[in-house]
Amino acid sequence: MAQVIEEFRSSLRSASRPEKQSRWGSPQPFHGFAMTPFYLLTNMKDRNINITTHKIYSTDNIELDSFLFEPKNGTDKIVIHIHGKEGHFVQNKFVLEMGYSYPKTGYSFLTFNNRGHDYIADLIKKTATGFTSVLGGSAYDIIEDCVHDINGVLNYVKDLGYKEIILQGHSLGPHKISYYLDTKPNPDISKVILISTSDILFHLNSEVPHWEEVSGLAKKMIYEGRGKEIMAIRLWSNCPVSAETFWNYTRPDSNTYCFNYTQPHIPFRHFENISLPIFTVVAETDFAMGIPQEKAMKMLKERSSSEDIETYIVKGTSHNFAGKIDELTGTITDWLKKHE
């Protein structure tokens, strides 16, 4: 490690007065650094895109940071991205790639931090007298609260003049979208894109030992007024979890049970009731579904009430589409074009 850092410092010293180069050209990879810097990719970006940062407020006043990517020639169509558990609004590399790709096909792209970002996060909340901090993040996430986040963002983009709105979610994002659309039907939403649809019961059964017993403990803690306490157990991805959130995932009628590939006798809650056009993209080696992808996508189509559902499996990649980002983005933009 010490050698790597010293090499890095040496490269910095030698680079401290570089020759002028084109800002958006192809800078040379620098010496002493094991990984290819991502900016080698983004430096090739199309500058016909306006990128802006925004602070959006949920309907219960939580501040949500966001990036908006818009084509310079304007559009009234937008894709809103909802990230998954313990991630954040730009964590997955495909998010930035979508930001640079979707506007080329006539769609703006907005990605925002929802209240479940990172494991434990410091959220800003607007109050009558100013702002305060509240604990958030995946450890405290409650699926029903996604309505506040999504409605806040929808109100915001409608105020910006967007008329056709598409919801896109990744990992836990599809569950939030399914819950939202089933319980708060919204005529402003025209289509949905669901990426990496995880089976929550599979995660619990395979990665959370004795979760059914712990669920009882979580319920008891809530009853005792200790719902915000972090439990001794972790969720998958080593995620610390409060009693309220553990109960939210594990109670018998959990609204997170939307894609029960491993328990097909259980209804695919909320998802089954979405009648909008749906495009689902999954990765071939994604462990999050618990069954082979072809079988899962067949099941999804059988369970859907949409008359227009398509699925696509990206070969040779996993949950975050590493190495296959172009294919992921390309298949979605193709679907968008086909559905104009």
Added chain:
Amino acid sequence: MTQIITTPDKIYTPDGLELDTVLFEPKRGTNRAIINIHGISGHYLQNHFISYMARSYPENGYAFFTVNNRGHDYIADVVKSKINGTDRVQKGSAFDIIEESSFDILPAIDYLNKQGYEEIILQGHSLGVLKACYFLSTEKNHGISKTILLSPMDVIHLLDNQVKDWKYWRDMAETMIEGRRGQQYMGTKIWLDVPISADSFWDYAKEDSNMWQFNFSNLSREFIHFNKIKIPMLVVLPEGDNIAIGIDKEQAKNELKKRTASKSFKAEILPGSGHGYWGHEEKLMEVINNWLK
């Protein structure tokens, strides 16, 4: 109105962590940039003054580069690159170690150098101030021309006032580290309700801590790292920031003046403002922009 180009991107630390960034540049171009280092439990866009800087700095001829450091949020899921792909590691304020801050600042400087920026100013807020001072004091050829220190904090004062029995917990942290349990959470939290690992608590509380820089509550102590910085420096002290600094701000300003090694030192007190400058962002920008000019 100045047109601004916004570029979200990612940089990589020498130990392989992926850090999210965003660069705000005036469309007309500049070769001067300001790097922002956020504080404890925050992130690269969280404070409202960041939005003001994103507009105001480019309007005044400076690009603005704000970067998630490894201490972002309380507990964060950070992507780590490996030779054969990526992994995920838990970082965030609960695991932050000040000595690792150089790993995060070096690639930020390199990113700007590679984009053609020649004059780079390092700005920190709150814990970011301590990280900036540590970096500037320990990196001999840092290439930074000036520094802007917003809301420095007195860590000993914070420990004394916000962490009950902190010396007991310091001993506990040392014991946990000796037992190879440094990454485990402690039974206490630090200010702002931050869960904290034994490694990180020890880093804050050990007797020779590199965090103990702005010792306003213990004036017999050296203001380490800060007192080694010779480049031009602006320090902004929010008048109402009594949690991070326990003494009168005029006195704090004088103590800084006595201890600085910079021949171009300026400290300003921002009347009525708290630690995060909420509602005082425009005044903050006025102070900084005047100094930059």
